[in-house]
Amino acid sequence: MTVTTVPDLFDDAREPGLVALAPGLAWLRRHVATAPLVAAIEQIAAAAPWRHLTTPFGGRMSVAMTNAGAVGWHSDARGYRYVEHDPLSGRPWPAMPAAFAALAAEAAARAGFPGFEPDCCLVNRYAAGAQMGVHRDYDERDLGQPIVSVSIGLPAVFLWYGETRRGPPLRVPVADGDVVVFGGPARPGYHGVRRLALPAGAAPDACRLNLTFRRAR
DNA sequence: AAGTGTCA
C-alpha cells in the first residue's frame, strides 16, 4: 500500500531545480548548503535567545523565533510590528551575516526579483508539533519587495493559499536547502506551515529551522 | 488571531 502525501507534481522533489508554482511564487529545490547557516543561527540565538511570541489576542506561537538585521519582527498584545531592539534585552538585534544577505539576494534574483536587500532575517525554529497558522506578511513598508524563505533541517509542508485564506492550499514539501520566494503578484499571498511531524528514526529533539528575509523599511 | 480546541 502506498500513502501519497504530496501531489504528483512533487514526485521529483529530491531533484534540484526551480519550480514556478504560481505567478511570483518560486520554489528553489536543494538550492543552498545549510551546515554553515546552522552555525550562524546558533551565534544569533546566543545573542538574541529563542522566544515564543504572544499574538495580539493572547495566543502563544508554537514556533520559537529570533531575528538578525537592522529590525526584527515582533508580536505581543500591542500587535505585529518591526522593532529596532530586542524587547528581551533592549539591545539591537544581532547583525545580519553578510552571507545571509548575499544568499537572499541571489535567490530572489534567481526567482526574478533582482536587487533585493533585506534588512530583517526572521529566524524560526519548529520543534515537533510546531506549526504556523495561515497569515500573510503585511507589516512591511514596501510590498514591492519579495520575501525569501530558506528551509533547514527536518522537512515540512509549506501551505500556499494565495489571494484568500480559503482552501484548499497548494502543499509544497520543503526540505533542507530548499528556498521559497514570493514576490510581485504573489507577495500578498496567504500562507502557513503544517504541524511539523517527526520522521521515523529522527531524534526527539530534531527540528526545522527557517530563515525568512524581508525588506521591512 | 502568525492562538488552540472542538464539532460536524
Place this chain on the structure above:
DNA sequence: GGGC
C-alpha cells in the same frame, strides 16, 4: 493569557 500576559506584556506594556
